[in-house]
Amino acid sequence: MLSYSIFLYDLLDGQRNIDWLPNLILVAAQTMMMLGVFRFLGRPLPRSLLPATLLAQAAVEYFRSQGAPQALVDAAYCAIVVVLAIVVLNILRRYQTVGEVRSIRLFIYCSLLVYGVVHVLRLAIGVMGIAPQIFPPDSIPMLSFFTGLPFLVISLVAFTAMSLHRTLAQSRDYEIAARANLHRFEQLMRISSAAMLLLRKGRIEDSNPKLGELFGCRREALHGLAFEALFLPGAEPVDPPGTPQHCVAVRADQSTFQAEVVMLELDEQQCLAEIRDVSRQKTLETQLRELAHADPLTGALNRRAFAARFEAFRQSFRPSCVALLDLDHFKRINDHFGHDVGDEVLITFTRLCQAHARTGDVFARMGGEEFLFLLPGCELAAAQGFLERLVQEMASLRFRGLPKGTTVSFSAGLADCPPGAELNAVLKQADLALYRAKANGRARVEL
Numbered sequence: 001m002l003s004y005s006i007f008l009y010d011l012l013d014g015q016r017n018i019d020w021l022p023n024l025i026l027v028a029a030q031t032m033m034m035l036g037v038f039r040f041l042g043r044p045l046p047r048s049l050l051p052a053t054l055l056a057q058a059a060v061e062y063f064r065s066q067g068a069p070q071a072l073v074d075a076a077y078c079a080i081v082v083v084l085a086i087v088v089l090n091i092l093r094r095y096q097t098v099g100e101v102r103s104i105r106l107f108i109y110c111s112l113l114v115y116g117v118v119h120v121l122r123l124a125i126g127v128m129g130i131a132p133q134i135f136p137p138d139s140i141p142m143l144s145f146f147t148g149l150p151f152l153v154i155s156l157v158a159f160t161a162m163s164l165h166r167t168l169a170q171s172r173d174y175e176i177a178a179r180a181n182l183h184r185f186e187q188l189m190r191i192s193s194a195a196m197l198l199l200r201k202g203r204i205e206d207s208n209p210k211l212g213e214l215f216g217c218r219r220e221a222l223h224g225l226a227f228e229a230l231f232l233p234g235a236e237p238v239d240p241p242g243t244p245q246h247c248v249a250v251r252a253d254q255s256t257f258q259a260e261v262v263m264l265e266l267d268e269q270q271c272l273a274e275i276r277d278v279s280r281q282k283t284l285e286t287q288l289r290e291l292a293h294a295d296p297l298t299g300a301l302n303r304r305a306f307a308a309r310f311e312a313f314r315q316s317f318r319p320s321c322v323a324l325l326d327l328d329h330f331k332r333i334n335d336h337f338g339h340d341v342g343d344e345v346l347i348t349f350t351r352l353c354q355a356h357a358r359t360g361d362v363f364a365r366m367g368g369e370e371f372l373f374l375l376p377g378c379e380l381a382a383a384q385g386f387l388e389r390l391v392q393e394m395a396s397l398r399f400r401g402l403p404k405g406t407t408v409s410f411s412a413g414l415a416d417c418p419p420g421a422e423l424n425a426v427l428k429q430a431d432l433a434l435y436r437a438k439a440n441g442r443a444r445v446e447l
């Protein structure tokens with residue numbers, strides 16, 4: 001900047017004492033070279049370089065204004081140029097290259113070396129005034145202009161070639177890395193147990209092979225389709241929430257399956273979706289839930305499930321009855337015929353009760369040979385009639401493992417269950433009634 005200002009000042013002032021044209025071209029070329037070198041090497045310009053150069057030039061200009069000989073000024077400029085060339089050569093020397101770039105670097109190296117030597121010569125001639133008849137003072141700046149500058153230009157061109165080469169090599173590396181990434185991505189998509197989809201504006205643009213497997217068709221047939229079309233209307237995923245959503249997906253043959261869908265927004269138009277068939281998992285969950293509420297021997301509800309149903313029923317405020325049923329002399333069956341036969345009796349009794357229960361009735365095994373009935377909306381008299389019919393049915397029932405003609409009976413205690421009643425209080429009532437039934441001869445129903 002300082003140099004340009006001085007040249008401009010000298011030009012406007014009509015002075016010719018620094019041969020502004022060669023120096024202007026020289027400084028411009030060197031600036032370009034310095035910037036080019038550091039940019040090419042991908043390094044920041046050393047912080048000290050610019051102030052040091054400016055300071056040196058300011059000092060030279062100061063001495064020139066104080067009447068220093070022009071040859072000395074020229075020589076000082078040459079010294080600056082040589083120092084800059086040495087800095088560049090040093091940087092280049094440390095720069096690691098391979099293949100063709102190494103030969104280009106050698107080329108730049110040689111050109112800059114010649115360029116530096118020319119300026120050392122110019123410096124020596126300017127200071128010492130060697131052979132004034134061959135190098136008159138006026139011709140000294142032209143020495144670097146005609147002999148040094150071409151080498152500087154050559155090195156600049158070589159730098160450009162080196163930059164191009166580096167850019168090409170970089171793009172090749174990027175391409176290889178991009179191919180490797182793509183391959184890895186495709187492998188991941190291939191082994192994924194879920195269907196992976198790329199959506200653009202809500203339509204399927206790309207997918208992995210699993211999509212075809214899940215939906216029972218060629219995956220390409222689904223490309224271009226609206227994403228919602230994969231699901232039952234009303235059971236499709238909502239806009240990307242980022243958390244798993246449970247939907248009902250429709251296969252090509254119109255059969256359905258439970259799907260877990262996770263969506264991820266890539267940008268305003270694109271979105272990734274993952275679809276997983278969770279039907280098996282859902283079935284297992286249902287089975288587990290049922291097992292937690294069922295008695296393992298008879299399959300009837302267990303006491304916990306009965307309590308839960310009773311609690312739900314209590315909210316509805318419908319009058320009803322609860323019955324406690326107990327097999328008579330069940331211990332004898334176990335003792336005479338074994339526990340397996342006893343188990344069979346428990347199972348058969350359960351089937352009988354379930355077969356006679358109305359929709360809405362709740363039947364459960366309380367434990368051992370005790371069972372429970374919740375009869376919603378049933379008056380005591382009607383409940384009693386129902387249970388007595390069951391007692392009669394039981395008398396004519398045949399049990400596997402028991403000798404022909406052997407009958408099994410049960411006794412029942414019935415309790416009224418007004419709206420809002422507590423289960424324990426109702427059970428206590430039913431238990432008292434059951435005790436009376438046992439005491440009064442068994443195979444009967446007591447209130």
Ligand SMILES: Nc1nc2c(ncn2[C@@H]2O[C@H](COP(=O)(O)OP(=O)(O)OP(=O)(O)O)[C@@H](O)[C@H]2O)c(=O)[nH]1
Pocket residue numbers: 297326327328329330331332334338339340341342343346367368369438
């Ligand atoms: N096989 C079988 N027996 C069971 C099971 N749970 C409880 N028991 C048996 O049921 C019998 C219950 O006997 P008790 O409580 O004396 O009653 P009971 O013999 O029916 O006599 P009453 O109730 O007075 O008529 C015991 O022998 C228990 O071992 C079961 O899951 N399977």
